[in-house]
Amino acid sequence: MTDPVPAIELKGISKAFGPVQANKDISIRVMPGTIHGIIGENGAGKSTLMSILYGFYKADAGEVFISGKKTEIPDSQAAISAGIGMVFQHFKLVQNFTVLENVILGAEDGGLLRPSLAKARGTLKKLAEEYELSVDPDALVENLSVGHQQRVEILKALYRQADILILDEPTGVLTPAEADHLFRILDNLRAEGKTIILITHKLREIMEITDTVSVMRRGKMTATVKTSETSPEDLAELMVGRKVLLRVDKTPAKPGAKLLEVTDLHLWDENGVERLKGVSLDLRAGEVLGLAGVSGNGQSELLEVLGGYATATGSVRVNGKEIALSGRDCTGQARRAIGIGHVPEDRQHEGLILPYTAWENACFGYHRDPSYQSGILMNNAAIREDAKGKMERFDVRPPNPNLAARNFSGGNQQKIVLAREIERNPDILLIGQPTRGVDIGAIEFIHQQIIRLRDEGKAILLVSVELDEIFSLSDRIAVMFDGQIMGVRDAAKTDQRELGLMMAGITGDGTTDAAKAAQHG
Amino acid sequence: MDKMPAWADAFLVPLISLILAALLSALVILAIGESPTEALKLMVEGALMRSAGWGYTLYYATNFIFTGLAVSVAFHARMFNIGGEGQATLGGLGVALVCLYLPWPHWSLALIGASLGAAAFGALWALIPAWLQAKRGSHIVITTIMFNFIAAALLNYVLVNLLKPAGAMDPASATFPDATHLPTFQQMFSTADNPLFRGAPANISFFLALIACVAVWLLIWRTRLGYEIRALGHSESAARYAGISPVRIIVIAMLISGGLSGLMAVNTTMGESERLLMNATEGAGFIGIAVALMGRNHPFGVLLAALLFGFLYQGGAELALWTSIPRELIVVIQALVILFTGALDNMVRMPLERLFLLLRRTPKGPAE
Structure with a gap:
């Protein structure tokens, strides 16, 4: 085989939100017909990177190549026509539409619905057989289980002829059995030559299904490795930047009354x-x-x-x-x-x-405690002092009680x-x-x-x-x-x-x- | 931490909005063939350069402080109290009953009594919408608006059928006894050789309004009740988790809000007209919404915004008196101020935020 062309190649992607550098000089190559995992802590920049790829954000710098061709992705329409499909963590389905109606939504062939629906029905049947993606096309989405709703999302992407599928934390809402089924579907898709990017924070899933994995930390890509050549411990260390205990040390419980x-x-x-x-x-x-x-x-x-x-x-x-x-x-x-x-x-x-500030939150629910009152007013100084101690003992960073909770x-x-x-x-x-x-x-x-x-x-x-x-x-x-x-x-x-x-x-x-x-x- | 410094948010944004509104108003005045600079000069002179002008400006401002505070308190609990007008109307009834039917030895005692009466009537008028919202989920905006109409009709009935002195032609109560007349600024600050605030309606209730500002500030940011009101306003689910009863907080916040609206009547009914009139509120209940919006629901902001609207009211009256600018145009100018400071807030805020981010990044060089 001569040097294959990557399905997706990102070169030097950077994106800042105000003073926060969400993505910094990120480059990855994802080969066609592989499952590529992206793992990282919350706020490491995984979602930002995928949003850039799907046209939600515009990168400050960097280039995107799809199948070797430089591609501009100003919006999600462009991403779809470039063959990228995305399955969000929170599904974007119309609850009181049928599966079929959801699938054609935004991809209708003309002013009349009937021909589109008929065509979609055929395509869906074919896809269902090919990939174990069976869903009743006439069921209302609101009556489907979460696992089936996710399948509808995947079908939507495939119906739009996506060759590259991005899944954002897909197993968060699934039972283990449903997750297994999802992985079988992904396996089938890989076998058909589709390229899959799997974003997750679960090390086990990465080890189970991906071919290669990229680790992100604080907006940077810290490593890209072959999954077969790494271990959960190594990945955790790459994510956090230090050694992490994945198991909790504990002695047997001594249950009482x-x-x-x-x-x-x-x-x-x-x-x-x-x-x-x-x-x-x-x-x-x-x-x-x-x-x-x-x-x-x-x-x-x-x-x-x-x-x-x-x-x-x-x-x-x-x-x-x-x-x-x-x-x-x-x-x-x-x-x-x-x-x-x-x-x-x-x-x-x-x-x-x-x-509310951290100190206001640190007494929330206990704010009627007499120690927090002084006369008819609240003793804000005492609450603040109390909060400061709690934040130090629980290693809250930054240890600033005057910061609003949303900034942590x-x-x-x-x-x-x-x-x-x-x-x-x-x-x-x-x-x-x-x-x-x-x-x-x-x-x-x-x-x-x-x-x-x-x-x-x-x-x-x-x-x-x-x-x-x-x-x-x-x-x-x-x-x-x-x-x-x-x-x-x-x-x-x-x-x-x-x-x-x-x-x-x-x-x-x-x-x-x-x-x-x-x-x- | 993020975005822009607090002072810019509190002062720069309203200031720029105000300048934009002023510029647009200037264009409107130009379009009808008058000089905007002349108009501005007239407004400033009429409202701010003479003590009598100030006397009117502060009189209007007093109303707007009360109604602005009322909207603010309700808003901290995420209630949009549009009923300031009706609550102030009922407050007027409370003032009138207290002044007419109780014998008062001195105005200071009468002021306390009338304030209690005004607040109680205003609060009760807010109680029914509050209860309907808290228990039945009837939207507070709808019910309070409806209650404005009911209040107007009720006052009409009470004045015409019950309070109007026999033989009088206009629908108004009898004049209150002399002992209940509040000291005006003219009486308080004029000396024999330096007459001040001549003929102006501003009276001691302005100071009552200032006290209300401080009280509301203490309530919202220093008491347990304020803590719970704000908590509910930010997140009902969190309030429920903490054991804060939404029903209780909604009702209490609306009672306080209605009480503050009602207090406005002390200024108009007791301080100025000294009898109960039809339509004494003159839309101040609605201006309160704009005042609260512009003042960011903070008592100090409400005070500043109320002064501004007091100035617009008095300056506008001067314009109508001395130029051919029609009275309706004054309303247009006031509307522009409301539009820019309230509704179009983000139009100014967002570019400003970007500017501040840019300024912050440049001196430090590229971010780490």
Whole structure:
């Protein structure tokens, strides 16, 4: 073979947002028919680079070559006609259109829809057979599972004859089984000669599917290596710039008294949909109970109920005492008063007020504490001083309490929330997605804090969609599916496969019916 | 940290917007064949060069401070209170009832009583929309606008059928007793050989407005309630997480907002007309929205913006008096100021932000 022409070649791409250099002198070559991974921490510049490639941003400097031809990409139309397709992390689908209608949207052949739809139906059938991409073309998108919606996004790109497919964090919302299927699809696409760029922060996926991998750190490309010649440890070090512990060191748990008993919890949302269907679990002092599951299966609702800002029926006992699940005494304030701390799943919309300064956030939820008051006014000096100490102890960078929360990186925002909740010394700590959007360096720190708290005899309920995280922190693992607990397993006696099946609603004994499973559990 | 320094955001942006509005107004005045420089001179002379002019400017400004603060407080809770007009109308009713039916020995006590009455009536008028918003999700903009009309109709009924002295022709209450007359600036600051503020309506309620500015500042940035109001305004989901009841905060913020609107009536009804008139608010409730927008919902900004609009009102009145520029054009000029400082804010802000970024980068050389 004579020197093949790369499908995509970027030369010296630079892009600055104000004083922030998001991409600096980036060059990569992606060969046709390969899967190229791009890995890096949050804010390393991966998304910016892909947005430049897809025409959302204009690079300050640098050139793009598609199949050896220099190409200008001023907008996404140009990217599409250059054969680039993009599957975003958050899908861009019209929920109440059918699959077919979504696929032709923006690529109609004329003023009348019928011929376009007919043509698309044929093409879709062919694509489905070729790549294991089967989706019912007449189903409404809102009725599809997340995995299927993603397939529609891929089909959209293929229908526009994309030869180069960019996928941005595609597995974040998928069950392990769905992720496996996605990787099979990607395999098939590679075999057909398509070029795929996979953006992710999950080292395991990189190792599993990519041919080559580029590592980005602080806007620069630090390395491009063949996947077969590297290891997760090396990649992590390249991402962070120092050695990282990928596993948490911990001793076996010494569970104590039952601190939290949840029995038969039911919750209906405002549309009358039952989101919690009789959830029961218990939590002991000195243990981490991991709650695994694909997001949207009731974990968020469970946290909200326990955190005191959603109403439910059933029974929750804290230290043997019944707590209110509705009415006046069901508030976040009441929960804090009995020693329940809560690091919410969504720190940007719940855990923090982004325009508030770090010190204002460091007392958020505890702002009625008498030590923060002076007469009828708030004692801002005391709160600021308090925040400063917390930020130092939790290594928040920069350690400036007067900075607005939105100016901190994801990891440091999370440390502010953790510091606030942990330093209140709660008996029970609810933690939702502790490391979502957090860089590897901070993940290490956050995991250590959680284990430290466990060893101090606190009860910790950990909700995470990252199975790896659940495994490395939990002592027991409960799996949630469709508003129910599918089962609880000892972390040492289960594996990803078993949990993966449970997350898809299939219990160990082969029962597929979730309702039946609930009766067992 | 990012974008531009706070002083530029707070002062430079409104200033440039104001200059743009002034330039456009100048073009409009030119187009109808008058001299813009003459017009400006007349406005400045009429509103700022004589103490009587100041007396009018400050009188108008007092109204705008109250209504501007009202909009600001509600806005910190992400409520858009368009009902300042109706709440001020009801505030006037409160003032009138307190002044007419309670025997007051001295104006200072009457001022306290009337302020309480005005605030209570204004607050109650805001309570129903607030409750509907908090409990039922009825949009506050719609309900408060509707309540403006209801307030006007209600006042009409009360004046014509209940408060109008027998035999009087105009729909107005009886004049308040002498003991309730507030000291005007003329009475307060004039001396025998140096008469000041002659005939101008500005009165002691201007100082009440200044106190309200300080009180609102303390409330919003120094109290727990203010902390919770702002928290709710920034993020309802975060407020719920923290255990802050949105219903409670919405209702309280709107009560305070309505109370502040109501207080405006102390200036107009008790300080100036000394009886309750139809339409005493003269649109000040709506100007309050522009004042709050321009003042960035900060009491100090509201004070400055209220002074500016006071100047525009008084200067505009002078123009209409001395030139052939029609009164409607004054409204056009005021509208241009609102348009540029409020609605077109980003038009000035964005280029300015870019300019500051450019300035910052050049002296340091290329960024690291």
